[in-house]
Amino acid sequence: MTPAARVQAAIELLDAAVAAAREGGAAADTLIARYFKERRYAGSKDRRAVRDLVYRAIRRSGERPASGRAAMLGLAEEDPELGALFDGSPHGPAPIAAGEEAAPAAAVPRWLESRFDPLVGPGEWPALLERAPLDLRVNLLKGDVDAARQALPEAEAAPLSPIGLRLPEGWRVEDSEAWRTGLVEVQDEGSQLLSLACAAAPGMTVVDLCAGAGGKTLALAAAMGNEGRVVAADVDRTRLGRTAPRLARAGVGIVETRLLDPLKELEALADLRGGADLVLVDAPCSGTGTWRRNPETRWRLTPDRLARLVKLQSHLLDIAVELLRPGGHLVYAVCSLLREEGRDQAEALCSRRSGLVAQSPPIPGGRPAGPGLILSPGHDGTDGFFVARWRSPC
Structure with a gap:
């Protein structure tokens, strides 16, 4: 591929990413893999160069751009050598027209700026888009x-x-x-710290209420020395199905999985009600703390979706409290840096469940944020997380 053809390929992929973000389609990584599977002629250098252009454009555009070309034109405004490749050559992009609109540069979508936790101010926002270790x-x-x-x-x-x-x-x-x-x-270091915040120990009965593919489930089982019981529960059959091979490779034998029905979770967990030593709620969230890994998720989040997530988080926390035995512990975590998903959510639980005793999560790093801690790329070098821990009254 010529350098100009690489730019045009990036534009096509960005168009697909914009459409996927608007319509709830596949992630950018998946789109890139599909694109090159159909274009075997592209060599490894071509693939790397195109991928780099795509992600440079995505990281630069906080707001969802009007098109892939607009996103690439934004890059070209800052990179004259890139702009020169809009030359109309075969398989390359058309020349830049006078007055043609380019996507503006921003780390954070404008509507989200005021919703970040006050500890994570504009000075930290660029770190949200740096490459993750x-x-x-x-x-x-x-x-x-x-x-x-x-x-x-x-x-x-x-x-x-x-x-x-x-x-x-x-x-x-x-x-x-x-x-x-x-x-x-x-596993990102921040996720490791969340697992350590649980202080899981051998012999416990543990519920991982939003287990997904089991990353934190594995960490909890290891902390327990493979002694006790871990129930990994989720409403997503596909993600939960990925747990079994991971458990086998890790040598974990104390985990059972349970598929839950949304809004009927307690029915499937009735035998655990009032009996769990530890419940982890690693809740679905905006993912604002993981933008450095998935920067195009900024284009997918909307006020309505955020409101639904906040409502779901509250629902899951109330379920978790019902599962705790007297003296048991609840740990709440979200990979979000938004106040309403973090400290506000934790403070609301304290208000409606006044018997819970807030405890500082026993982990290094982070900054106090209401009843919990907040970790961020700019301050801690981890993905962004909020984590809080409570003890149920005896």
Whole structure:
């Protein structure tokens, strides 16, 4: 592909990403994979160059652009060499017309600016779009951190997590023996800290209420030494179905999965009501704390969707309280930096469930935010999270 053809390919992919964001379609990574599967003639350098252009444009555009061309024109305004490739050559983009509109640069969509937690001000917003590091959690069921460091000599200790490692960007951990044998699991350091905030211990009965594909379920089971009971529950059959092979590779044998019906969750969990030592609610959220991994999600979020998520989070917290035994612990987490999903949600639970005793999550890093802590890329170098912990009255 010529340099101009790469630009045109990026424009086509951005058009697809804009449409997918508007209509709830596939993620940008999936769109890129499909695009090049149909274009086998594109070499590895072409694929890397096009992907880089696509993500540069996505990271630059806080608001959903009018088109892929508008997004790329925004980049071209800041990069004259890129602008010169709009030359009308074969397979390249048409020349830039006078007055043609380019997408403006912004880290945060305008309608969200006032909704960030006050601790995460505009000075931290650029960090939300930086490239995320490759973090690993050491699976203590298969070995310790020293063993993982020996197996992966390129890795460094994670800055905050005592069970974390960090690899250089672009490292293919799935090709390593350490990953294949279950010694390490890919997991952002912030997610590792959330699991540590649970303080899970051997013999506990634990409910992971929004387990998804089981990333934190695995961490909880490892912290329990594979002794006790973990119920991994979710309403998404596809994501929950991905748990089994991960459990097998990690050597975990104490997890059972349960598929829940939305708004009927307690019916499927009736046998656990009042009996859980620990309930983790890693709730569905806006994902504002993970923009550095999925920057196009900024284009998908709307006020209506955010309102539905906040309502769902409140519903899940009330379910979690019902599952706790006297003296049990509830941990609430969202990969969001918005006040209404974090500290406001936690404060609202304290108001309507006044018997709960707020406790500081026992983790390094973060800043106090109401009853919980907030971690952010700009302050902690992790994905953005809010986490709070309570003890049920005895």
